[in-house]
Amino acid sequence: MSDPRKRAHTLLTDAAVAGLPAHEREELEQLLDGAPADPSYEQAAAAIALSLMSELDQVERMPVAVEASILDQASRYWGFTEARPREPTLGAGDLLIGSDEHEAAPRRRHWERSSDRFGGFDSIDDALEAGVLESSLTQGRIDRLDVLKPVKPVEPVVEPVVEPVVEPVVEPADAPSEEDLEETVITQTDDPIDDRQLEPRRDSWASRRILDWATYTSAIAALLFLAVALWLFAHRDTPPDPTVTRVSIEGARDKLEWSFRAKSDAFVGDGAEGSVLWSTELQRGLLSLRGLAVNDPATAQYQLWIVDLEREGPRVDGGVFNVPADEDEVVIPIDAKLLVGEPGAFVITVERPGGVVVSGEQRVVMVAAPPAPPVP
């Protein structure tokens, strides 16, 4: 092996192991002179990494929240918009037309990338001829384009002439009965046409009045709606009063009250405890906590997470809160950012100021879960 090749070999080896500093990357680029790097070095590194991982049992399960975010990202990347089971795609004969039971194929990339862009047909015309086409309007579902099929000319059907055995009694469909006729007579006699209604000028004036009235009413309704919306917007961050919240939840049919279990963390003091009061019906809740360390909101904040058994993906953000100094017990109204279907647990973590969208749960300080059922 010549010197430049030997040097490139060494650099490729080091690059595959742990990457190269900038000057060595430049050196390698010069040595390779535009040729692509041999991937076998990276493959060897991957093989060693996998061997060591499997040997030492060091493969960690991906956290649920991370897995959920990957799934969410994948759904956006591939254009999966709805949860659907996997089913045959294009050309399947037993597809239910327009049914939501179909798998959502990638909205764009599938047909862009796939070699059988038209479901095994060479061209869109062939696909149309066969009656199937992936419709972008239906997000990848298969629509049978019966309307585009060539319509066969209908052969005139010659039916044998059958003489009617019985002459049918034909009545005119609109022939009024005697009662109808009577009502008509009454109407015509008791409610004669008011000649004034025939005056075009008066008629348009009345219409204008009605139109004006409708416009004013609509404007007032819109203003009222706007006022309510502005009020709601202005009060969106106002936390609900804890006393009112407690009273409402105590009266709720689905009230639950679970105790918090403290975890080992620097933010958890001795004898830390607490409870959560929650009503799914009201979508309101209250935390009562003792023994959590006073936090500096500029450095870290507590954040509540609600494990929703009816929801896939990350836990529901229950809001960020602080534990101020000089307060023995803090009472925090829960500010669930999403609708909670069935709470399975309430988790308090320590996060960066302002909280996070998805917690890595690196620092869990308290967990409240349903009490264990009594032992029979």
Added chain:
Amino acid sequence: MVAGRVNRTMFGLRARRKNATTSALAGSPQALLGLVAAGDAAAVRQCIASYGPVVWTIARRFAPASESGLGEASEAVQEIFVDLWKHAGRYDPKLGSEQAFVVVLARRRMLDRLQRAEQRPAIVPVPETLAGDDLVVVERCVEAEIAAGVLAPLDPHQRRALSLAIGQAMTHAQIAELTGMPLAPVKSLIRRALVAVRKRVLAQQGAPIQ
């Protein structure tokens, strides 16, 4: 998390969560990436379930030791999977296993991130062995089997050095300091190990060794 609990997935299918003794790659067909490249929803989901633990482990090992490390690992995993969606169509079964393909992508992305950082972040060495319910056992692909054969004669110290280098991208100097081995043998050991595994892998693939 209750092992074996049936969970609904975003695609409306049901998947059984693996317990600690189940292989992360059990039952994953080799044609998985081909289906992923075609945008098959179930294959994408299976891909995440199958390769997620390995990708996550790599991201965690390469992430800095700071408090933001977990967040960075999560971000990196997302990047890796986007890479995988983009490049799944390039996978060629003749050039190796799917598992190795995914790990190459994951390591490449993590090394890129390290190189992009203005200052190489401090990485805390993982313990030699981990314990807990959140571990999964990985089935060895053919390349990993080859590597295991090559590494078999190494003593625990040497394995540790290799694990710190390839598993966590630590520099030779850091490894020497952590293991107490002199710098030159550390360099030599790591390079020789990689070269030996590469030769065997290429030989197994029937490719010429350069």
